[in-house]
Amino acid sequence: MPEVIIADEAGACYGVERALRLVSEAAEGTGGAIHTLGPLIHNPSVVSSLEERGVTVVFDPAVEAGSTLVLRTHGVTPQVEQAARNAGATVLDATCPFVKRAHRAAERLEREGYQVIVVGERGHPEVEGTVGHAPTSTVVTSARELDSLELSRKVGVVVQTTQSKDNLRAVVSALVGRVDELLVVDTICEATAGHQEACARLARAVDAMVVIGGRNSANTTHLADIARTHCPATHHIETPDELEAAWLVGAERIGITAGASTPASQIEEVRRAICELMEG
Ligand code: SF4
Numbered sequence: 001m002p003e004v005i006i007a008d009e010a011g012a013c014y015g016v017e018r019a020l021r022l023v024s025e026a027a028e029g030t031g032g033a034i035h036t037l038g039p040l041i042h043n044p045s046v047v048s049s050l051e052e053r054g055v056t057v058v059f060d061p062a063v064e065a066g067s068t069l070v071l072r073t074h075g076v077t078p079q080v081e082q083a084a085r086n087a088g089a090t091v092l093d094a095t096c097p098f099v100k101r102a103h104r105a106a107e108r109l110e111r112e113g114y115q116v117i118v119v120g121e122r123g124h125p126e127v128e129g130t131v132g133h134a135p136t137s138t139v140v141t142s143a144r145e146l147d148s149l150e151l152s153r154k155v156g157v158v159v160q161t162t163q164s165k166d167n168l169r170a171v172v173s174a175l176v177g178r179v180d181e182l183l184v185v186d187t188i189c190e191a192t193a194g195h196q197e198a199c200a201r202l203a204r205a206v207d208a209m210v211v212i213g214g215r216n217s218a219n220t221t222h223l224a225d226i227a228r229t230h231c232p233a234t235h236h237i238e239t240p241d242e243l244e245a246a247w248l249v250g251a252e253r254i255g256i257t258a259g260a261s262t263p264a265s266q267i268e269e270v271r272r273a274i275c276e277l278m279e280g
Pocket of ligand 1: 013014015016073096097098099161189190191192260
């Protein structure tokens with residue numbers, strides 16, 4: 001009988017679980033309307049089930065007075081949060097505590113006179129939020145971008161939580177020798193690295209891999225890429241009904257992993273669906 005194995009670390013991370021819990025609790029309350037500023041997580045089926053419970057997605061923080069605006073795990077700039085408060089809304093802050101740590105670090109470095117460098121993906125909501133907390137900071141995606149940057153004597157570095165350690169190391173190495181004082185706050189979240197390592201380990205040991213998560217989720221797409229380098233028969237799905245029996249033909253061991261926005265219940269649904277397909 002073929003074996004279905006779930007990666008040691010897969011699916012919703014601490015920050016996503018926390019955000020889902022906060023919103024579920026708010027939805028059960030008797031207060032006014034609840035809005036999330038952008039989709040709460042990159043998982044269309046979770047977002048639509050929240051909609052069924054009256055939690056709607058908005059893109060403007062100035063929601064109606066008396067309603068609740070949920071800030072998602074990526075965090076926002078202080079200006080965005082203030083706009084919601086000015087409009088008379090209650091702010092439910094679901095920003096992941098690890099992202100908050102990056103915000104606080106950037107703020108502190110700027111206050112202490114460091115030129116702040118944020119290592120991350122320019123334009124990503126999390127990076128925009130961090131920059132909002134240290135408005136003089138500069139975003140660099142790689143060490144190469146430092147070549148054209150004028151550096152001050154004191155430089156402080158913070159990192160987007162989902163960046164790789166290798167990229168941070170490259171940026172830090174490129175700064176050593178170019179500045180008098182360098183202070184690095186490693187704000188990388190271990191959940192991302194843990195998911196990626198577990199995914200690679202499993203993909204090397206199986207005949208087919210199924211990666212679950214939104215197609216608009218960068219961390220899920222990255223997991224699928226990692227899996228594919230070790231196991232060419234890798235398939236990225238959002239829901240169990242996308243599974244195809246043909247993918248499993250001849251496979252003795254099938255691996256499952258899932259992005260940080262995939263709750264455990266969705267992983268279990270896919271595991272069951274794979275077992276049914278194999279039995280059928
Ligand atoms: S991946 Fe890490 S930083 Fe991002 S939401 Fe999850 S726990 Fe927080």
